Amino acid sequence: MTTVLITGASSGIGKVTALRLAKKRYFVIGTGRSRTRLQKLSRDAEKIGLNIETIQIDFNSIESIDNAFKSSLLTKSRVDVLINNAGFGMWGPLETLSHEEMQVQFQTNLFGPMALTRLVIPQLRESRNGKIINIGSILGRIGTPFNGAYVASKFAVEGLSESLRLELSPFGISVSIVEPGNFVTEFEKNQIRGKDSESTKFPYRELLQKYRNRRRSFDWAANPDKVARVIEGIIKSSSPKLRYVVGLDARLALFARQILPEKLFFHILRKLSMGK
Ligand SMILES: NC(=O)c1ccc[n+]([C@@H]2O[C@H](COP(=O)([O-])OP(=O)(O)OC[C@H]3O[C@@H](n4cnc5c(N)ncnc54)[C@H](OP(=O)(O)O)[C@@H]3O)[C@@H](O)[C@H]2O)c1
Numbered sequence: 001m002t003t004v005l006i007t008g009a010s011s012g013i014g015k016v017t018a019l020r021l022a023k024k025r026y027f028v029i030g031t032g033r034s035r036t037r038l039q040k041l042s043r044d045a046e047k048i049g050l051n052i053e054t055i056q057i058d059f060n061s062i063e064s065i066d067n068a069f070k071s072s073l074l075t076k077s078r079v080d081v082l083i084n085n086a087g088f089g090m091w092g093p094l095e096t097l098s099h100e101e102m103q104v105q106f107q108t109n110l111f112g113p114m115a116l117t118r119l120v121i122p123q124l125r126e127s128r129n130g131k132i133i134n135i136g137s138i139l140g141r142i143g144t145p146f147n148g149a150y151v152a153s154k155f156a157v158e159g160l161s162e163s164l165r166l167e168l169s170p171f172g173i174s175v176s177i178v179e180p181g182n183f184v185t186e187f188e189k190n191q192i193r194g195k196d197s198e199s200t201k202f203p204y205r206e207l208l209q210k211y212r213n214r215r216r217s218f219d220w221a222a223n224p225d226k227v228a229r230v231i232e233g234i235i236k237s238s239s240p241k242l243r244y245v246v247g248l249d250a251r252l253a254l255f256a257r258q259i260l261p262e263k264l265f266f267h268i269l270r271k272l273s274m275g276k
Contacts (some may be wrong), residue, residue, distance in 0.1 A: 001025070001028070001233070002024045002026050002027065002076060002080045002081060003027045003029065003079050003081070003170045004021050004027065004028050004029070004030045004079075004080065004081040004082075004083065004235070005031070005074075005078045005079045005081070005082050005083070005120065006018050006021075006028065006029070006030050006031070006083040006085055006133075007031045007032075007057065007059075007083065007084055007085050007086035007113065007116065007205070007248070008031070008032060008085040008086030008087065009028075009030025009031060009032055009038075009041060009052070009054070009085070009192075010030070010032030010033070010034060010037035010038050010040070010041050010187065011032075011037060012185025012186050012224060013033075013084040013085060013180065013182075013183060013185055013187045013224045013227045013228070014030065014083075015030075015041055015044075015173065015183040016038040016084065016224045016225055016227070016228045017083065017085070017115065017122060017224075017227070017228040017231050017232075018019060018030045018041065018045075018052055019044070019045060019048075019050065019052070020225070020228040020229070020260065021199055021228075021231075021233060021235070021253070022045055022050040022052050022230065023048075023050060023258050024026060024232065025106050026105070026235070027053075027075060027077065027086060028051075028052045028053065028056070029051050029052075029055060029074070029077065029079075030053070030055075031054070031055050031056070031057040031086070032054070032057070032086070033056065033057070033058045033059075033086075034056075036120075037268075038103070038230040039054075040054060041054060041237070042054055044066050053229050054075065055071055055073060056066045056068070057086075057112075059086055059107060059108045059111075059112025059113065059116075060074065060104060060107050060108060061274055062115060063270070064097060064144070065112060065115050065116055065119070066119075066122065069116075069119045077095065078123045078126055078127060078136070079120050079123045079124060079127070080124070080127040080129055080130060080131070081129075081130075081131045081132075081133065081235055082116070082117060082120045082124065082132050082133070082204050083112075083135070083199060083204070084113040084116070084132070084133070084134045084141075084157075085111070085135040086108065086113070086232065087109045087135065087149040088105075088107060088108055088109070088187070088190050088191065088192060089147065089190075089191040089192070090102070090104070090105040090149040090191075090192050090194060091144060091146065091147065091153055091192065091193045091197060092144075092193060092194030092196070092197030093146050093148070093194075093197065093202065093204045093208075094148040095198060095204075096194050096196040096200055096202050096204065097148075097149055097196070097197070097199045098194070098195070098196070099266045101149070102149050102193070104192075105153055106152075106153050107148060107151075108214045109150070109153035109154065109156075109157065110153050110156050110157060110160070111158075112157045113134070114160065117164070120132075120185035121168070121173070124168075124171075124173045125171045125172075125173065127173075128172070128243075129172075129241065130168075130171070130172060130173035130174070131174050131175075131176070132161075132164065132168070132172065132174070132175045132176070133175075133178060133234055133235075133237060134157050134160070134161045134172065134175070134176075134178070134230055135178050135180070136154050136157045136158055136161070136177045136178065136179045136213075136225075137150075137154045137176075137179060137180060138179050138180065138245065138247070138249070138253055138254065139239075140154030140157055140158045140179060140183050140253070141155075141158070141187060141254060141257070142253055142257055142269075143155075144269070144271065144273060145207075145211065145270075145273055145274060146197075146204075146207075146208060146211060146255050154183070157177065158177060159243070161175050161176070161177045161268060162242065165238050165242055167179060169237050173240070174240045175242070176234050176240045176241060176242060176243070176244060177242065177243050177244070178230060178244045178246060179243060179244065179245045179246065179250060180184075180227050180246045180247055180250060181222070181245075181246065181247030181248070181249035181250030181253070182219075182220065182221040182222065182249055182250075182253075183222050183223070183224040183247065184221045184222070184223060184224060184225070185224055186221050198234065207247060207274050207276070210275050210276075211273055211274055214273060214275065215273075215274065222248070222249075226247065227247075229262050230244050230246050244260055247250050256268075
């Protein structure tokens with residue numbers, strides 16, 4: 001039986017994927033920060049006759065990652081597929097963010113998953129079909145205003161995945177990046193606003209308001225099951241690709257980015273996002 005370790009399984013894309021894979025008879029180990037939400041995941045699985053094992057990991061603590069890895073569940077089961085999905089968005093113009101806020105963003109979205117990946121690689125090497133699937137974002141390919149910390153963390157995931165894909169290929173381990181557009185999850189609710197992001201000390205309030213109004217009028221989000229289907233496809237594939245763009249919005253944005261001259265693309269993006 002293929003063992004899948006998926007982080008951020010307590011909500012959104014991670015939860016939908018964990019349930020889908022359990023339904024397809026994978027042995028699923030889901031991680032999350034909140035014990036209560038992990039218990040809810042197990043109960044939701046049980047209600048439909050499935051089993052999902054859970055482990056609490058807070059990516060903001062290296063100790064928590066190390067301890068989880070010492071748990072009997074992770075030492076007994078050999079992981080075949082690691083899905084680095086946990087993450088959140090830090091909102092605010094760079095100038096308004098503190099160093100600590102940026103550090104938390106990178107700890108959760110990049111350094112935590114890097115530490116976990118390091119621990120899982122020996123198990124993936126033993127598997128005949130080892131796979132790492134990193135959940136990036138379309139914002140790991142295209143920058144948008146006021147999301148700089150998040151965007152930077154997701155661009156970093158892209159670079160890391162490219163390097164890892166090369167260095168792990170001699171061991172038969174594949175590395176892929178999934179790049180979703182906008183999907184209905186708890187992401188917006190869990191987004192953290194930089195504590196000074198709206199402060200009048202900085203000249204961004206009007207721009208932020210314009211950005212929000214414009215975003216509202218473009219707002220649409222797809223069902224995260226689509227992302228889960230793509231992830232399942234990667235697990236089943238005998239030679240997965242490096243990148244999987246998921247969602248019509250992401251595909252269109254990337255297409256425009258590829259065909260338009262760079263200056264024109266960013267001019268349009270600026271007009272669309274801030275009206276300036
Ligand atoms: N939704 C979208 O439109 C979208 C688009 C592009 C990319 N993504 C990416 O997709 C991934 C999943 O996001 P989502 O949309 O499903 O959001 P979500 O519903 O907010 O789920 C985020 C998950 O990450 C976990 N998490 C957050 N901070 C953590 C930490 N410090 N330590 C451990 N776990 C932590 C959460 O655990 P708790 O429940 O315990 O907090 C939760 O399980 C993220 O990497 C996100 O960047 C999402």
